[in-house]
Amino acid sequence: MPIISISNLSKSFSDGTNALDDVNLEVNEGEIIALLGPNGAGKTTLISAICGLLKYDSGRIKVNGYDTVTEYRRTRKLIGLVPQEIMLEPFETVYDTIRFTRGMFGYPENKELLNNILQKLSLFDKRKQMIKELSGGMKRRVMIAKALSHSPKILFLDEPTAGVDVELRRDMWNVVGSLKSKGVTIVLTTHYIEEAEMMADRIALLNKGQIIFVENKESLMARMGKKELTINFQSPISSIPEALSKYKLALSQDQFSLIYSYDNKASRTGITRLMRDIASTNLILQDLKTSQSSLEDIFVRMIRN
Ligand SMILES: Nc1ncnc2c1ncn2[C@@H]1O[C@H](COP(=O)(O)OP(=O)(O)O)[C@@H](O)[C@H]1O
Ligand SMILES: [Mg+2]
Known part of the structure; x- marks a missing residue:
């Protein structure tokens, strides 16, 4: 009860x-x-x-x-x-x-x-x-x-x-x-x-x-939390290369990074494939970072709707 x-x-x-x-x-x-x-x-x-x-x-x-x-x-x-x-x-x-x-x-x-x-x-x-x-x-x-x-x-x-x-x-x-x-x-x-x-x-x-x-x-x-992988490159990218067009990627404001959102509970995050496809371009990697949305991000998103 x-x-x-x-x-x-x-x-x-x-x-x-x-x-x-x-x-x-x-x-x-x-x-x-x-x-x-x-x-x-x-x-x-x-x-x-x-x-x-x-x-x-x-x-x-x-x-x-x-x-x-x-x-x-x-x-x-x-x-x-x-x-x-x-x-x-x-x-x-x-x-x-x-x-x-x-x-x-x-x-x-x-x-x-x-x-x-x-x-x-x-x-x-x-x-x-x-x-x-x-x-x-x-x-x-x-x-x-x-x-x-x-x-x-x-x-x-x-x-x-x-x-x-x-x-x-x-x-x-x-x-x-x-x-x-x-x-x-x-x-x-x-x-x-x-x-x-x-x-x-x-x-x-x-x-x-x-x-x-x-x-x-x-x-x-x-359920609500999304993970993001930020891929940082040595030089700026003017546009997302053709080889990466099949991924949902966002270009950072300073154009030095691509941001990949994925579901960390999914059996396949797609990260391995993405990294392989990045290797096939002429982009040179500098650093990688992952972050998880906080409860705060989740609520801000929900209340806005
Ligand atoms: N005594 C009251 N008279 C008129 N409106 C009130 C009174 N108390 C609260 N409200 C209104 O009711 C709503 C909910 O208030 P409240 O429960 O204090 O919200 P919260 O605690 O989530 O900030 C608000 O719009 C507030 O202005
Ligand atoms: Mg109150």
């Missing part, structure tokens, strides 16, 4: 914006799923709907089998949310902030657990400081600590690394990795596609309130 199950979810705002348009999505227990998509695609709206923070027009969301509207208290308790915006009480201490949050979910104080969370986020030394004394990065760490204070089964991270320093990003991904190993389900949105590429098991692409696709990361990259 999926831990989150969304069916036919739609939401438009009073100004007519169609923020979610018949969204269907299932999230499996223990996976990391990345919601990707351009600004305004509906990622935050979708997360807000699952977390029960937004009234939607139609459809249904279940978390661990419970309805997020009629059984809100049960579903909310299972969820930790790190929202896009930092919202904290400036005159509270770090420790009290996370203790209160835990209390709001109906759990008694658990010093060992809370200190453990603070330690993992390098906040332990700051636990007695007031929020207003913290830097922006530290506040973001507190937001994560708050989301973890009631040991949620599902953690939502909405653009967690937008504008944060390298150190915090690394700490954050360490925390995410250790939560995953404990079986926590993680739903994240990010603008940094290479992060999704590194962390996620599955990728869902949103555009204009619709899910374009949901796919296992590896199979997506294998």
Whole structure:
């Protein structure tokens, strides 16, 4: 059974914006799923709907089998949310902030657990400081600590690394990795596609309130990823020689290279034949380079269409 199950979810705002348009999505227990998509695609709206923070027009969301509207208290308790915006009480201490949050979910104080969370986020030394004394990065760490204070089964991270320093990003991904190993389900949105590429098991692409696709990361990259072989010559080529006309080749801007695109999963890439045909011309090879398209290239291509 999926831990989150969304069916036919739609939401438009009073100004007519169609923020979610018949969204269907299932999230499996223990996976990391990345919601990707351009600004305004509906990622935050979708997360807000699952977390029960937004009234939607139609459809249904279940978390661990419970309805997020009629059984809100049960579903909310299972969820930790790190929202896009930092919202904290400036005159509270770090420790009290996370203790209160835990209390709001109906759990008694658990010093060992809370200190453990603070330690993992390098906040332990700051636990007695007031929020207003913290830097922006530290506040973001507190937001994560708050989301973890009631040991949620599902953690939502909405653009967690937008504008944060390298150190915090690394700490954050360490925390995410250790939560995953404990079986926590993680739903994240990010603008940094290479992060999704590194962390996620599955990728869902949103555009204009619709899910374009949901796919296992590896199979997506294998299916969509193209490989390119760049063949560099010693002198410029004015036009592609007749002997090579049967290949799909592109001439580089500086005219020193030919670029050959191929499917790296195919049984025959055509490279051997191409190299033999190049040898039959008077072109003199300088260098060879292969490159694989990243997830980013893939998405830019898809969203343009
Ligand atoms: N409270 C709101 N009122 C009106 N429009 C909204 C509101 N919240 C979001 N939107 C619109 O809904 C769309 C989706 O927004 P959002 O979910 O924040 O996108 P994302 O998180 O993918 O950038 C956007 O067009 C946005 O302007
Ligand atoms: Mg957003």
